Amino acid sequence: MQFRRRWAVAFAALALVLAVAAGCGAPAADRAKVDNLVVNVIDVGQGDAILIRTPGQVTLVDSGDTPARDKLVAYLKKQGVTTIDNFIVTHPHADHIGGAAAILDNFAVRKVFDSGQTATSAIYRQYLAAVKKKDIPFALLAAGQEIDIGGGALKVLNPPATPFTGEAAVNNNSIVARLTYGNFAMLLAADAEQDAEAAMVKRYGAGLKSQVLKSGHHGSRTSSSAAFLKAVDPEAAVISLGKDNEYHHPHPSLLKRYADRKLKVYRTDTDGTVTVSSDGKTYKIAKER
Numbered sequence: 493m494q495f496r497r498r499w500a501v502a503f504a505a506l507a508l509v510l511a512v513a514a515g516c517g518a519p520a521a522d523r524a525k526v527d528n529l530v531v532n533v534i535d536v537g538q539g540d541a542i543l544i545r546t547p548g549q550v551t552l553v554d555s556g557d558t559p560a561r562d563k564l565v566a567y568l569k570k571q572g573v574t575t576i577d578n579f580i581v582t583h584p585h586a587d588h589i590g591g592a593a594a595i596l597d598n599f600a601v602r603k604v605f606d607s608g609q610t611a612t613s614a615i616y617r618q619y620l621a622a623v624k625k626k627d628i629p630f631a632l633l634a635a636g637q638e639i640d641i642g643g644g645a646l647k648v649l650n651p652p653a654t655p656f657t658g659e660a661a662v663n664n665n666s667i668v669a670r671l672t673y674g675n676f677a678m679l680l681a682a683d684a685e686q687d688a689e690a691a692m693v694k695r696y697g698a699g700l701k702s703q704v705l706k707s708g709h710h711g712s713r714t715s716s717s718a719a720f721l722k723a724v725d726p727e728a729a730v731i732s733l734g735k736d737n738e739y740h741h742p743h744p745s746l747l748k749r750y751a752d753r754k755l756k757v758y759r760t761d762t763d764g765t766v767t768v769s770s771d772g773k774t775y776k777i778a779k780e781r
């Protein structure tokens with residue numbers, strides 16, 4: 493019996509050592525795992541970069557501008573991200589694709605979703621070259637499609653089948669999606685402006701309704717039009733923008749439209765990274781500072 497008891501003690505000790513080792517040496521990917529939905533509207537200065545985690549997958553919407561790329565990569569690594577299941581590039585402006593090549597270099601990206609709009613810039617070419625070099629599946633998104641994000645979904649609302657033309661075409665053709673997780677919804681408006689908003693209101697109406705809105709186009713006056721806000725009917729808005737940005741975003745008239753609807757307003761220039769989390773029933777919003 494003495495012999496058996498000693499073995500039992502030895503086994504218990506070994507099991508404890510293994511359990512502790514597993515805890516300490518857990519791969520970084522485990523830290524990216526979440527029990528519910530976590531959305532980080534990351535403070536990347538003037539630009540957009542939104543990390544969406546569900547229990548099943550990691551999704552990144554846009555990658556900020558080039559000066560913020562190291563900060564973005566460091567943020568994602570700190571969150572424990574090693575693999576990005578879905579990398580969505582809403583449109584090819586610098587403040588959305590500036591960090592794209594760095595993202596593709598530093599993380600295992602499984603799929604890239606693009607608006608299909610091209611650009612002549614060096615950062616656009618670097619982004620496409622990195623996708624090709626790594627042979628990453630590349631798909632275009634348009635209104636009507638839906639992406640499974642592992643326990644939640646992104647319903648694509650824009651661009652329409654026939655793209656917008658004219659001065660603001662690139663913004664108006666950006667990928668807009670309604671993120672759903674249980675009964676929670678967050679509308680990710682990319683840089684969509686009035687024309688895209690009007691088309692979405694016409695096509696989806698009350699189907700746009702979401703508790704939280706990621707403001708279109710960094711709080712420009714040409715986005716978050718009254719009819720669009722009425723249809724989305726959000727309780728809170730998150731504006732992604734740089735401190736003292738050269739565009740003077742957010743525009744006072746937009747802030748007034750938000751105030752008129754009594755929205756809670758969060759902004760990355762003053763609040764830092766804004767985190768929206770939900771269990772599919774309720775949600776909460778936290779600020780970095």
Ligand SMILES: [Zn+2]
Pocket residue numbers: 539540585587588683709710
């Ligand atoms: Zn932008």
